[in-house]
Amino acid sequence: MSRPLEGIRVVELGTFVSAPYCGKLFAGYGAEVIKVEPPGGDIARAHGPFPGNKPDPEASALFLYLNTGKRSVVLDPRDPGQREALLRLVETADVLVENYRPADLRALGLDYATLSARNRRLVMVSITPFGQTGPYADFRGNNLVAFAMGGQMYITGTLEGGPLKNGGYQADYQGGLNAFSAGMLALLAAERDGTGQHVDISVQRCMAPILEASIPYYCYLGQWNGIRRGNHMASFIGIYPCADGHIGIHLMPRNWKPFLDVIGRPDLAEDPRFATQADRVAHNDELMAELYAWAATETKHDLYRRAGAGRAPVAFVHTMADLLESPQLNARGFLQRIDHPVAGEAVYPGPPWWMGPGDWDTGRAPLLGEHTEEVLGGLPR
């Protein structure tokens, strides 16, 4: 069955996480994604983790996950002949996704002005920490720097522990997802109008406005109370250790009664200190002490099932092992086994959203340069 993006050719000049994640989504929904790697390969190939902790450019989990369903072509854009081959490839593309520093891309002669002159239908999607213009455009950035400059780091962690990034490469993934959504809009416009454009994704600009109500409250009311609150927004929104892991509760006012039923503490419903949300805020520390004592007696799977049946917003902190065993994710077919000739079989999550049978499909990640001859040989002469 044909997938929604069939007939679209994407050239990815992507390194590490952000542009590769964008390219992965294009590939999953049916576009032909040609990943152009420098002679040593995408640096994600050197990253790992590796089976048996043995570095191998064909067995890095980071690379394998982010490059499913793509084809790999090796070209060195610093070599004039190979740069020309790259330009001929771009002439055949609908979309180019890249995450070079703007100055570096200009130095390679691969800026938007050059590429659009060769292909006016081209949608060029650029993902950088700070965007293509402005005082920081050529700053050096990465996931950590973007996390700091996007405002999400300041509000994460505890006051005493200092600002904290979230695990993995969250700023890079945010860049990749924003780029896919924006790039798809530009692709729709290009298919309608016959003209492409340059899509400029600044990770900082994507991250800064989404700090819950923080920007609206500050801009409109001049109010800001941005301290780091660790694991508790309040006693009733936060994470508690349980007997075999950690659980999280997120109780809105209407969830209080169902929650007390689930944990078997109707007595707390009668307790005047905790009668209303305002009372619970006023007696935050006392309630937190109750919840710490209670949570320590619970096991995560049992509590999660009881809370689900009782419609109380309680979840448990899923480790990677918990994800693999999740009855929900397995029942939905979200965990897909993909084999790889070097790394072997592993479980890959996907898709990010479901559209219809067969609309998402990913093959394994390509070997370095696996499709160089085939792709370059197929270019119009």
Next chain:
Amino acid sequence: MSRAPLDGIRVVDLTMVWAGPMGTRLLGDYGAEVIKVESPRQWDLLRALGLIPRDVPRWYNRSAYFNHNNRNKYAISLDLGHPLGRQAVLDLCAKSDILVENYRSDVMDNLGLSYETVRAVNPRLIYVSMPGHGKSGPEKDYVAYGSNVEQLAGLVSISGYEDGEPMKTGFSYGDPMAGTALVGAVAVALRKRSRTGEGCYVELAQRENLTMFVGELLVGYCLTGELPRPMGNRHPRIAPHNVYRCAGDDRWVAIACETDDQFRALCTVMRRPELAEDPRFIDAVARKQHEEELDREVAAWTAQRGHYEAMYILQRAGVPAGAVLTTPELVADPHLRATGAWVEHTHPDAGTWEMEAPPWVLSRTPGHIRLPAPGFAEHNDWVFRDVLGYDEKRISELYGASVAADAPDESLHR
């Protein structure tokens, strides 16, 4: 001027709170005509979370939290639980391209507004659901709010200080990621429609969307059998990679050296060139091994500088560094200001202030703020009369049965 990418696309927006409204607002930013539907008795909670005193006239139209996430939309009131309200929303679906809902998984079916029902009135409609867990599976009816999603997605288990307990994000992270993904999902579905001539059902389960953001760790666990652990601000292979305290109250700078050249530049800036030759720090492997000592050296330098100052000095030397910015600093940041990330905005009830511009810069078809966020039921008249073609009698029936109203039942969110 070029037509916006979503020009001519009409969206029926049944979403509330954050994930859904942020996503449909992005659709509006890039040209869609978004019609938000609220019940007079179940209206958007964000209208009540504006910190506006309840004695202010139309306080529910002045919530900045609501107004940032609902600009570029129209709004009508309809009680979908009433047969007249259900019929009106079906009539609207017949004239629309997209429907988006983020109710718990059973609500739309219970309202008699399942995909099959809506498809029967408009087979070209794209129907998007944004449930927490999905519409199928043993946990589909479990309740999961903001902070639960990241716990279910595996992200919390790998976040936290080194060897500390798992740590939540500072906000309901899964919500804006689902809202951002909504645009991609809708755009892919529109392309599918242009190929098949038919709409489709799109299901965006928020926990699955966010699980994609830790996928490499799931693959890594399968390949190695080792559970990843929180590692603070550090990186598995490179050092220095951390935040360092600066002069001032709770001010910090992030520094991450990815190459030996960048590390040498850092040592030069710190006027400690001998560190670059020190065997403890001679390459990435050695630096990672002696990371604690290295972090102390760097922190001694940053402690004498402001966070912006440290960032500028380091960036000039080619070292990846960034000030850890607070919300007031983000709004004042010279780069965000110079690139137009914040724009002045005027709303008839709320007045004038600054809000975020559309986030993505599309050179030929830029996003625009065309409309301030709608007041409650502000566009009833236009939608009922001009979009749906209802006559006076039909409209007074809606009001008479309290299916539509011009003001919300304030007792819901007093």
